[in-house]
Amino acid sequence: MRKLTLLVPILMVALAMSAFAGGAQEQTAQGPATVSLGYSGGVWIEKYFDQVLAGLAQSMPNLQVKKVVYPTYDDLLNGLPTQVAAKTNPDVLYWTNEQLADYVNNGVLAPLDTLVPQTRIDLGAFYKGLVQGWSMNGKLYGIPFNGQNSAMVVNLDLLKKAGIDGLPKTIQELGQDAALITKTGATGLVILDNLFHLSQYVYAFGGGWGNGKTINTPQNVQALQFLVDMFTKDKSAATAKQLGAAWDGEAFAKGTVGFSTGGPWYIGYMQQAGPNVHYQLMPIPTASGGTAMVTYGGGLSVFANVKDTRSAIRLIEYLTNEENMKLMATSGLKYLPARTADMDLYVSQVPEFAPLKTAFFTGTALDYPPAIKEFGDELIKGFEQMVFQPEGGLTPQALLSTLQQKYGVK
Amino acid sequence: MPADTSSPPGVSTLSRRPRRPRARRRDTTSAYVLLAPALALLAVWFLYPIVSSFLLSVQAVNVFYYSQRTWVGLANFQRLLSDPVFRSTIRITLTFVLIVVPAQTVLALLAAVLVQGLRRLRTFYRTALFVPYVTSTVAVTAVFMDLFTVHSALPVFFSRLGLADVSWFADVHLALPFLAMIYVWMNLGLYMVIFLSGLQTVPAELYEAARVDGAGAVHELLFITVPSLRPFVLFVVISGMIGAFQIFDQAYVVSGGTILGGPAGATSTIVIFIFAQAFRYNKLGSASAAAVLFLVVVSLATLVMRRIFREETRAA
Numbered sequence: 001m002r003k004l005t006l007l008v009p010i011l012m013v014a015l016a017m018s019a020f021a022g023g024a025q026e027q028t029a030q031g032p033a034t035v036s037l038g039y040s041g042g043v044w045i046e047k048y049f050d051q052v053l054a055g056l057a058q059s060m061p062n063l064q065v066k067k068v069v070y071p072t073y074d075d076l077l078n079g080l081p082t083q084v085a086a087k088t089n090p091d092v093l094y095w096t097n098e099q100l101a102d103y104v105n106n107g108v109l110a111p112l113d114t115l116v117p118q119t120r121i122d123l124g125a126f127y128k129g130l131v132q133g134w135s136m137n138g139k140l141y142g143i144p145f146n147g148q149n150s151a152m153v154v155n156l157d158l159l160k161k162a163g164i165d166g167l168p169k170t171i172q173e174l175g176q177d178a179a180l181i182t183k184t185g186a187t188g189l190v191i192l193d194n195l196f197h198l199s200q201y202v203y204a205f206g207g208g209w210g211n212g213k214t215i216n217t218p219q220n221v222q223a224l225q226f227l228v229d230m231f232t233k234d235k236s237a238a239t240a241k242q243l244g245a246a247w248d249g250e251a252f253a254k255g256t257v258g259f260s261t262g263g264p265w266y267i268g269y270m271q272q273a274g275p276n277v278h279y280q281l282m283p284i285p286t287a288s289g290g291t292a293m294v295t296y297g298g299g300l301s302v303f304a305n306v307k308d309t310r311s312a313i314r315l316i317e318y319l320t321n322e323e324n325m326k327l328m329a330t331s332g333l334k335y336l337p338a339r340t341a342d343m344d345l346y347v348s349q350v351p352e353f354a355p356l357k358t359a360f361f362t363g364t365a366l367d368y369p370p371a372i373k374e375f376g377d378e379l380i381k382g383f384e385q386m387v388f389q390p391e392g393g394l395t396p397q398a399l400l401s402t403l404q405q406k407y408g409v410k
Numbered sequence: 411m412p413a414d415t416s417s418p419p420g421v422s423t424l425s426r427r428p429r430r431p432r433a434r435r436r437d438t439t440s441a442y443v444l445l446a447p448a449l450a451l452l453a454v455w456f457l458y459p460i461v462s463s464f465l466l467s468v469q470a471v472n473v474f475y476y477s478q479r480t481w482v483g484l485a486n487f488q489r490l491l492s493d494p495v496f497r498s499t500i501r502i503t504l505t506f507v508l509i510v511v512p513a514q515t516v517l518a519l520l521a522a523v524l525v526q527g528l529r530r531l532r533t534f535y536r537t538a539l540f541v542p543y544v545t546s547t548v549a550v551t552a553v554f555m556d557l558f559t560v561h562s563a564l565p566v567f568f569s570r571l572g573l574a575d576v577s578w579f580a581d582v583h584l585a586l587p588f589l590a591m592i593y594v595w596m597n598l599g600l601y602m603v604i605f606l607s608g609l610q611t612v613p614a615e616l617y618e619a620a621r622v623d624g625a626g627a628v629h630e631l632l633f634i635t636v637p638s639l640r641p642f643v644l645f646v647v648i649s650g651m652i653g654a655f656q657i658f659d660q661a662y663v664v665s666g667g668t669i670l671g672g673p674a675g676a677t678s679t680i681v682i683f684i685f686a687q688a689f690r691y692n693k694l695g696s697a698s699a700a701a702v703l704f705l706v707v708v709s710l711a712t713l714v715m716r717r718i719f720r721e722e723t724r725a726a
Binding site: 078081082084085086106107108193194239241242243244246373374376377380381384385388389 | 472473474475476477555556559560562576577579580581582666669670671672673674675686689690691692
């Protein structure tokens with residue numbers, strides 16, 4: 001009996017210990033993995049992610065998300081390099097692909113090619129241009145999340161006032177229309193002097209930067225000359241700053257500008273800032289009578305220093321599933337989902353996008369040179385010199401040749 | 411010669427260093443203890459960044475791999491000095507300093523003399539002129555940008571004087587004068603207050619004697635006020651020069667939305683260049699080299715100014 005009374009407590013302690021030990025092991029082996037998701041904040045994006053991530057526990061119970069919200073997109077871009085250096089960056093990043101080359105060349109991002117086949121992500125479901133935009137050197141560095149594109153924004157009232165029937169069919173015709181609009185006392189065309197906006201004219205003339213391979217092609221020279229002439233000869237173009245605006249949309253919303261290179265972001269802005277301006281979005285007409293549209297947008301990337309890449313790609317798989325992509329179009333966010341199947345749903349929500357619908361499917365990706373910031377800044381500075389200091393004698397040919405030499409890739 | 415009463419009897423005062431009184435030693439220790447927090451903060455916030463800048467200026471840095479820096483000697487300096495953009499920023503900054511420093515010194519002195527001579531509303535004018543100095547640079551610049559936008563009242567007014575009716579900040583010839591105007595307007599109040607305090611030190615008898623001798627207001631200003639305020643002028647010129655060399659905020663705001671230093675690089679000052687190198691292009695080595703050169707230039711300019719004023723004071 002004495003042995004039994006001794007044995008029972010020992011057995012109970014042993015049982016309890018094994019139970020605790022077993023529980024901890026299970027917790028470690030099967031506990032939810034935490035993945036951090038970085039993005040820049042905003043009212044609608046916050047609401048969207050809150051709504052989407054609320055369903056994560058049900059779909060992927062073994063995955064938890066820690067949000068890393070940057071106050072603005074500039075904060076995100078400025079803070080990331082030091083975070084990467086300190087290895088405090090988020091695991092997954094929602095961003096745009098404008099600086100992809102810089103990050104890829106520095107080996108900061110993880111290629112996703114081997115990870116995607118482990119999930120239900122179907123790259124064929126996305127717009128080709130968007131997938132292309134997230135690829136470099138034959139590898140994929142981001143899963144498209146939402147689409148964005150360039151477009152020409154036209155003030156229909158000013159067109160009518162200038163006696164112009166219909167929208168321009170070529171870029172040269174657009175230049176002539178801008179000159180006619182200027183004669184009415186308005187400004188023919190406004191441009192924000194930055195790389196993106198200047199590049200749209202390069203594409204319209206059939207050129208492009210070719211990721212640094214084709215900076216000084218005749219088409220690019222022709223495009224710059226076209227713009228310079230609009231400023232210096234026709235006096236039909238102005239920068240947003242010349243018109244006292246911080247960006248092109250602000251100038252356009254005043255109703256005194258005929259054309260502007262913009263995109264779908266004008267839709268929401270014009271509702272607020274220029275509700276009485278009668279305008280339309282259209283694909284940018286090319287020199288040969290076709291259309292040029294650059295498609296780019298938000299995507300989800302994984303950093304190279306992430307250890308649990310499997311969980312990171314699973315989070316991306318969840319975020320880009322059919323349900324969450326549809327929600328992007330129907331929620332207050334009103335972003336164009338990156339899946340082709342959701343285009344009609346998006347157009348039903350944002351009818352102003354309808355004229356751009358067809359062109360979006362054949363849109364091409366941005367093709368900036370790797371040293372994108374230096375190249376862009378020097379291009380803009382040179383452009384401003386040609387426009388504001390024509391007596392300096394700088395020509396598009398000379399500028400682009402210098403840039404080819406400095407930032408070109410063979 | 412009085413007997414030395416501080417030394418113990420029989421001990422020569424010449425044979426060893428005199429010992430400091432214990433109370434004085436205690437005071438010195440207390441002073442160091444009390445200064446320690448401030449010195450520690452100075453070391454962390456000023457000394458460490460300066461030393462870091464010097465080190466980074468001779469290193470190649472990839473911001474993504476900050477810990478893997480390599481020594482490159484003077485390569486950053488060589489590259490910088492052969493960079494036409496950097497040379498252009500030096501020219502632009504020097505132009506800015508040469509516009510701003512004389513303008514703000516003369517205007518602040520005149521404002522101080524005028525305010526000092528007021529019998530009524532002196533406090534009001536002193537405050538009104540000082541307010542821009544304590545107002546947000548961004549807000550002031552934004553207001554000035556609004557005032558000087560194409561077709562606004564001021565560009566239209568100036569167009570009657572022969573200037574074009576354009577947005578000044580977007581015009582390659584007017585952008586720098588536009589920055590200088592904002593800068594002078596903002597700093598005028600501070601330097602006026604310094605001159606006002608200097609005016610309190612000028613003996614009233616000098617003015618009375620001059621008036622007896624028939625001197626007018628201009629003679630009083632040129633031959634009594636200005637010479638008497640020489641140390642204050644020196645301070646205003648040197649601190650004004652250092653401040654003007656560091657022009658950044660206004661230029662940054664003016665560039666908003668487009669590339670820094672626009673239009674066409676007309677407002678690309680040295681600090682704008684350093685900022686762009688460090689935080690836009692992530693070239694920390696190049697930015698640090700520029701910062702070191704900048705420090706040397708400002709220090710040399712300050713020394714030259716001190717020498718000029720000292721020799722003039724001696725001559726006077």
